[in-house]
Amino acid sequence: MAKIKAALLGYGTVGQGVYTALKTHRQRLKGLLGEEVEIVGVLIKDPHKRRDIDSNIFITTEFKDILKIPGLQVIFEAIVGEEPGYTYLRRAIEKGIQVITANKVMFARYGKELLQKGKEYDVSVRYEATTAGGVPIIRTLKQILQVNKIERIQGILNGTSNFILTEMRNNEISFDEALKLAQRNGYAEENPTSDISGKDAFCKTMILSELAFGKQPIWSEVELQGITAITSEQVKQASQRNLKYKHIADIYQENGDLKASVKPILIEESHPLYSVDGVDNAITVEASLLGRFTLIGPGAGKLPTASAMVEDLADIYTVKNRQLQLSI
Template identity: 85%
Template sequence: MTIIKAALLGYGTVGQGVYTALKTHRQQLKKLLGAEVEIAGVLIKDPNKKRDIDPDILITTEFEDILNIPGLQVIFEAIVGEEPGFTYLNRAIEKGIQVITANKVMFARYGKVLLQKGQKYGVSVGYEATTAGGVPIIRTLKQLLQVNKINRIQGIVNGTSNFILTEMRSRGISFDEALQLAQRNGYAEEDPTSDISGKDAFCKTMILSELAFGKQPIWSDVELEGITSITEEQVQQALQLNLRYKHVADIYQENGTIKASVKPILVGESHPLFSVDGVDNAITVEASLLGRFTLTGPGAGKLPTASAMVEDLADIFTVKKRELQPSI
């Protein structure tokens, strides 16, 4: 049986999700790809943490050890921040290793560079998991862009903010109380800054812009606001008028310029994002031929995010399998 050798960079929520998904969906992948996907190495930061990883898998803090795995074909990157993720994926591409990333902070800044580099070296770069977790927005846009033009994208792309706004409305509680609830439920990090400041949504918005419009707006021109200033009173006043606060990323093109904002807005019942509650993400796309549609689903979490990464793997290696088949 042919083996596809893989390595994980990071073994946190997402890395563990990929590890689990590759195990639980082994047969499905084997049938699809005609090969076993084998995890050969895992890169971590803290060597003292206890990990539930098969003993025959290399666990290392040195990226060189990962690069030196003989016959390594694919890397799943699920670490945090622009660096060292960018440097690691650059080096992997130079070695002809396929890369799949969930790292939105890194990809918002360097996605274009990595995609161009990937083209140069004949390597695929999967990034479905960077935006809206398990919701297949990247592959949907890629498919549509073959013919359609994208006119506008509006989305709820941060589940933590959406959960907080939903709880403030439905329970009549304050921002602080809703944030604590999100933390108790595991929907918000101990340091929730990136989610509630809008920064996390901003990164996803830049990734969507690059894909849909081939460029990003100038970052400092994007109106960026989180949800921290929304009060209990504002939420309840809006409710009286049957309006809801939603934290929305909005991108469209006007006279060749990309306009983008990431901020709380009030929406009425007829808005496609009105009923999107809790930790769900939802993205509404307006396309030239198809018109308007909305994708909704889990925007984060261990298995939804792993699902996006393993789907990327399936895409990359089914194409490779087809390329290797003799033409009749």
């Protein structure tokens, strides 16, 4: 039987999640797609790390060797930073390989170019995992955008910040104590800068903006603040007034201009994001016909993120199979 040959770029939290998901859901995917999905190559950076990867899978530090794999059809990209991810995916598309990425830093900057290149080469470029991890916000927006216009998006897009603010409020602890707790629980990296400075949420905001409004605001004009300046005294006072600090990404049009901010704000109980606590992410969308709705769920983590990537794969091949049936 023919197989869908796939390669993983990166074998960290997300890469391992995709590897596991493809193994544990092998039969389900085979039933859906009519073909097995086989991982044939893995790109990593450090050749000396010990890895739990089947011995028949090709492991390399050289991307050019991944591109040489005969019949390679799909690449899952889960490495970090704008480069070399962008260059790797561009080259993959030029070879007709479908690409699925989780790399928000790269996609916020180069998503538009990659999607354009994908169109040129008739290749799918999927990025559900870049924004709010397992929460299916990208596919939901694509679906409703067929008819609706998006008027506003507000989101809690960083689980680490949300966890810290929740702990500061519920347990009356300082920012530093809450951050340490997040690190002990595995919700924050050893270097948490990208989460607590708001940069991680900023990248996701730009990706949502491009999809929902067809453009991004000028990056330097977006008001960007993290949560590091919020004190336990401020949280306590807010709590006494039944208000909560939430780190919120906000995008909307005003007089034809796109406005965006990514910063902590005080919200009331009536706000749809008020009850979203802990590491969850949530996105509230206001759409012209549908009105307002909110999606809530795990915004990161090995399996939720892998779920988004494997769902992208399933989408690509179910659409392809449908097109094939129509052409017969």
